[in-house]
Amino acid sequence: MYRQLVLVLLLFDFFPVHATNEGTCERWGLDDMMDLFKDGDIILGGIFRVHAKVNHRDLTFKIQPESLSCTKFWFRFFRFALTMIFAIDEINQDSTLLPNITLGYRICDACTTPSLSLKAAFEFLNGRPGISLNNPCKRTPMVSAVVGDSGSSQSLAIATLIGIFRIPMVSHQLHYYHSKCTVPKATCSESCTPGKRKATRKGQPVCCFDCLPCPDGEISNMTDATNCIKCPLEYRSIQKRDRCIPKEIEFLSFGETMGIILVVVALLGTCITLGIFSTFYLYKDTPVVKANNSELSFLLLVALMLCFLCSITFIGEPSVWSCILRHTAFAVVFVLCISCILSKTVVVVMAFNAMHPNHNIMKWFGPTQQRLTVVLLTMVQCLICTVWLSTSPPYPRKSSDYAKDIIIFECNVGSVINFYCALGYTGFLSCVCFVVAFLARQLPNNFNEAKHITFSMLIFCAVWITFIPAYISSPGKYAVAVEVFAILASSFGLLLCIFAPKCYIILFKQAENTKRHIMGNKGSQTL
Structure with a gap:
C-alpha cells in the first residue's frame, strides 16, 4: 500500500493538476507528446x-x-503503430466481434527515450481533460490496455507504473498485469530444450517455430535459444x-602399441648394426673387410645406426626441437648413407677397371677422394637444411x-619448397x-658387391616410392607411423643386402675370406 501511495503521489507530482474557474481539472505544463488519437467507447494505448x-x-x-523535438524517423517501428491502427479498424468494422462497442486508440511516440515512455504512461493514466469538480480530480484512466514499448527495459518500467491501476499491457511473448510479469505458454509450439535452436516458420505467428538440433561442433545451453554457439577450436560438442568438452589430442606416442613396436624395431636395428660394426672391427685385417675401403664400410654402419635412431624422434609428443630434429636429421643422415654407398659403388667399378693393363685409374679415386666425395655430397644436404x-x-x-572430433598434433614441415x-x-x-x-x-661373380648394392637400392627406392601414396592417404598419427616404417624398412634393406653376405663369409665361410677368392683367379694372375 505504501508503494502504491508513493507512486500515485509521484504521478500527480509529475503531472500536477489545478482547478479552473469553470470548475474543471486541467493539467499544468506542456502537452508535447506526439501522438495519434481516435475516440471510442474503449481506448487502447500504444507506445512505439x-x-x-x-x-x-x-x-x-x-x-x-x-517542447521535445524528435528526429530520425524510424519507419520500421512506425509500421508497428500502423499495424495496431489497422487491427483496431478491422475489429470495428466487424460487428460480430464487439457489437455496439467501438475501439479507439491513443498512440504515442517514445522517441527511443525511457523518460518519454514513462511520460506517455502518465498521459494514459490521466483521464480525459475537463472533468467536473463535483468529484474533485478523481479520474479514471484514459486507456483500458496498453501495447507496450518495443524495448524490454522501457516496457518493464511502464508495467510497474500502470500495474498499480490494474491496466494490462502486452509487449514481446510477455504479459504485464497487476505489476506482475508472466510468460504465457505458446499454444502453437513447445519450448526448445537446450541443444536445439528456434527456427521460425515463414508466414506463421512468432509463437510457431521448429526446434532444430544444433549441428556438430555447436551448442545451445539455454531454453528457446535462437542461435547455436560454436565450440572453441580445441573443444567439441x-x-x-x-555443452562443449575438450577434444582428444592424437599423436604417435611411446605408450601405445604401435609406438612400442616401432621403438623396439628401431632399437633392434641399432643393435644389429652395432653387432655388425663390432664384427667388422674384430676382423678388420681380413680381405673381406679390407676390400672396397673398410673406412667407408664403418662410416656407412655408423650412418645406418643414426638412421635407426632418428626414426625414434618421430614418436612422442611433437615439440619445436623434435620437429626440427626429425626432419633435418633424417634428411642429412640418409644422404650420408647414400653418399657412402655411391662411393663404394664407384670404388667397385674403378677397382675392376684397374685390373686391366695400362689402367691406373684408382689413383684418381683413392681413399682421400672417396672421403672428400662423401663430405661434399653430405654438405650439400646440410646447406639445404640450413636454409630451411x-x-x-x-x-x-x-x-x-582430418577429423572434427580429434585434434591431430603433428609437425608441420614449415617451408614446403625446402622440404x-x-x-x-x-x-x-x-x-x-x-x-x-x-x-x-x-662384374665377375666374386666381385658381387655391386649386385648387392643394386638389390639394396632397388629395395630402398621401392620402399620410398610406395611410401608417398601411403603417406598421403594416411590420416594423423598413421601418416607418422608410415614414415617411420619407411625409414626402418629402407635402413634394414641397406643393412642386410650390403653387410649380411660379408658377415656370412666372415663367421661361417672363413675359407673364402682370402684375397685369392675375392679377386678371382683371373684377377690374381693379372695383379
Whole structure:
C-alpha cells in the first residue's frame, strides 16, 4: 500500500493538476507528446519508438523547458503503430466481434527515450481533460490496455507504473498485469530444450517455430535459444549439443602399441648394426673387410645406426626441437648413407677397371677422394637444411583438418619448397647410386658387391616410392607411423643386402675370406 501511495503521489507530482474557474481539472505544463488519437467507447494505448533520437533541451531548472523535438524517423517501428491502427479498424468494422462497442486508440511516440515512455504512461493514466469538480480530480484512466514499448527495459518500467491501476499491457511473448510479469505458454509450439535452436516458420505467428538440433561442433545451453554457439577450436560438442568438452589430442606416442613396436624395431636395428660394426672391427685385417675401403664400410654402419635412431624422434609428443630434429636429421643422415654407398659403388667399378693393363685409374679415386666425395655430397644436404631452418623451420601444429572430433598434433614441415628440395636431393642421389650399381652388375661373380648394392637400392627406392601414396592417404598419427616404417624398412634393406653376405663369409665361410677368392683367379694372375 505504501508503494502504491508513493507512486500515485509521484504521478500527480509529475503531472500536477489545478482547478479552473469553470470548475474543471486541467493539467499544468506542456502537452508535447506526439501522438495519434481516435475516440471510442474503449481506448487502447500504444507506445512505439517512431523516431530514433531526441534533441536535447537546456534543463537549467530556471526556465520552463522547451517542447521535445524528435528526429530520425524510424519507419520500421512506425509500421508497428500502423499495424495496431489497422487491427483496431478491422475489429470495428466487424460487428460480430464487439457489437455496439467501438475501439479507439491513443498512440504515442517514445522517441527511443525511457523518460518519454514513462511520460506517455502518465498521459494514459490521466483521464480525459475537463472533468467536473463535483468529484474533485478523481479520474479514471484514459486507456483500458496498453501495447507496450518495443524495448524490454522501457516496457518493464511502464508495467510497474500502470500495474498499480490494474491496466494490462502486452509487449514481446510477455504479459504485464497487476505489476506482475508472466510468460504465457505458446499454444502453437513447445519450448526448445537446450541443444536445439528456434527456427521460425515463414508466414506463421512468432509463437510457431521448429526446434532444430544444433549441428556438430555447436551448442545451445539455454531454453528457446535462437542461435547455436560454436565450440572453441580445441573443444567439441557432446551428443546432446548442450555443452562443449575438450577434444582428444592424437599423436604417435611411446605408450601405445604401435609406438612400442616401432621403438623396439628401431632399437633392434641399432643393435644389429652395432653387432655388425663390432664384427667388422674384430676382423678388420681380413680381405673381406679390407676390400672396397673398410673406412667407408664403418662410416656407412655408423650412418645406418643414426638412421635407426632418428626414426625414434618421430614418436612422442611433437615439440619445436623434435620437429626440427626429425626432419633435418633424417634428411642429412640418409644422404650420408647414400653418399657412402655411391662411393663404394664407384670404388667397385674403378677397382675392376684397374685390373686391366695400362689402367691406373684408382689413383684418381683413392681413399682421400672417396672421403672428400662423401663430405661434399653430405654438405650439400646440410646447406639445404640450413636454409630451411633459417627461413621457415618445421614446427608443431594442432590440426582438426582430418577429423572434427580429434585434434591431430603433428609437425608441420614449415617451408614446403625446402622440404621437397631436401627430399628431392636424397631421391636424386639414390637414383644415381642405383644406376651406377646396375651398370656394374656384370662384374665377375666374386666381385658381387655391386649386385648387392643394386638389390639394396632397388629395395630402398621401392620402399620410398610406395611410401608417398601411403603417406598421403594416411590420416594423423598413421601418416607418422608410415614414415617411420619407411625409414626402418629402407635402413634394414641397406643393412642386410650390403653387410649380411660379408658377415656370412666372415663367421661361417672363413675359407673364402682370402684375397685369392675375392679377386678371382683371373684377377690374381693379372695383379
